[in-house]
Amino acid sequence: MSQNLVRVAVRLSVVLMSLASLASLHAAEPMVSFETDLQRARYERMLEEYRCLKCQNQNLAGSNAALAGDLRREIRQQILAGADDQSIDTYLVARYGEFVRYRPRFSLNTLVLWLTPAVLLLVGLAVGVRMARRSAGGTQGTMTEQSPDTLAAARELLRKS
Amino acid sequence: MATRLLPLAVFLILGAFLFVGLSRDPSEIPSPLINKPAPVFEAARLEADAAQGGERFDSATMEGQIWVLNVWASWCGPCIAEHPFLVEFAATHDAIPVIGLNYKDDPSDASAWLVRHGDPFDTVISDTDGDVGLDFGVYGVPETFLIDAAGRVRYKHVGPLDAQSMQEKFLPAVRTVMESPS
Numbered sequence: 001m002s003q004n005l006v007r008v009a010v011r012l013s014v015v016l017m018s019l020a021s022l023a024s025l026h027a028a029e030p031m032v033s034f035e036t037d038l039q040r041a042r043y044e045r046m047l048e049e050y051r052c053l054k055c056q057n058q059n060l061a062g063s064n065a066a067l068a069g070d071l072r073r074e075i076r077q078q079i080l081a082g083a084d085d086q087s088i089d090t091y092l093v094a095r096y097g098e099f100v101r102y103r104p105r106f107s108l109n110t111l112v113l114w115l116t117p118a119v120l121l122l123v124g125l126a127v128g129v130r131m132a133r134r135s136a137g138g139t140q141g142t143m144t145e146q147s148p149d150t151l152a153a154a155r156e157l158l159r160k161s
Numbered sequence: 162m163a164t165r166l167l168p169l170a171v172f173l174i175l176g177a178f179l180f181v182g183l184s185r186d187p188s189e190i191p192s193p194l195i196n197k198p199a200p201v202f203e204a205a206r207l208e209a210d211a212a213q214g215g216e217r218f219d220s221a222t223m224e225g226q227i228w229v230l231n232v233w234a235s236w237c238g239p240c241i242a243e244h245p246f247l248v249e250f251a252a253t254h255d256a257i258p259v260i261g262l263n264y265k266d267d268p269s270d271a272s273a274w275l276v277r278h279g280d281p282f283d284t285v286i287s288d289t290d291g292d293v294g295l296d297f298g299v300y301g302v303p304e305t306f307l308i309d310a311a312g313r314v315r316y317k318h319v320g321p322l323d324a325q326s327m328q329e330k331f332l333p334a335v336r337t338v339m340e341s342p343s
Contacts, residue, residue: 054300056188067291071295095194095297097193099190
């Protein structure tokens with residue numbers, strides 16, 4: 001009886017999970033046609049690379065906003081018209097600014113954005129190395145600094161216990 | 162001594178960045194169009210107007226004068242809040258035409274909305290597909306563009322204009338453009 005219940009529950013969750021994954025595959029317009037597979041691949045890659053400005057933390061592929069739909073349509077039309085990635089990128093950035101790209105270009109404006117992680121990593125490594133050195137040196141120091149009398153007293157203590 | 166102060170320095174720098182970050186509005190994205198030529202477009206008017214050149218509007222005809230492009234829609238709630246300020250602006254600035262861009266809207270809804278709330282626009286462009294909006298980089302309605310006599314976008318306001326943004330941002334921008342119109 002309880003085994004049956006478990007089985008039903010498992011099946012139900014499998015169905016629900018597959019439904020959920022289906023729903024997230026395409027937020028909108030499931031029927032997008034292309035002439036070649038290459039065009040489709042480019043389209044799908046570009047939807048991942050550009051931001052929906054209405055809902056700022058989603059890319060064009062994942063957003064349901066009307067604006068994202070318009071931009072998807074525009075990208076598709078330009079791909080079908082034979083535009084290359086560079087010109088589509090220029091088109092989007094000219095209208096919506098650098099912010100539309102999820103992978104900002106390396107420029108003077110984005111210098112801090114690009115370099116901060118590397119700088120922080122180096123600082124972290126430097127601090128780590130220094131701490132390791134200091135603690136290694138520290139223990140040696142305390143051992144050698146003991147006077148013969150103290151060491152003898154310590155040995156005596158250990159022997160007694 | 163210097164190493165003791167290092168964490169404090171890091172804290173202060175981080176704190177300064179976070180403080181500046183907090184006081185900014187993340188939904189306000191600087192427009193790449195500022196000081197660049199406004200997109201030239203040709204589109205249908207919401208209502209044909211024989212005096213202004215019939216059924217279609219051509220933005221090239223605006224050259225030589227300062228004008229305002231206000232992006233709005235009848236489905237847009239904040240547009241209602243903004244509307245009285247636009248009406249007031251249009252009434253007090255005769256020399257500056259205010260053009261409405263009716264963005265992704267149903268034309269009959271848009272006309273009804275204007276009858277109900279008042280019509281400050283010299284003409285209204287019907288952008289049902291959002292194509293003109295796309296060219297202007299519109300991402301949040303309402304948006305207001307200030308375009309100078311040379312056809313360049315000089316100022317852009319995202320979101321509804323209210324008493325404060327009118328006084329502190331938009332009207333000063335208008336004054337600046339009137340002093341150097343191209």
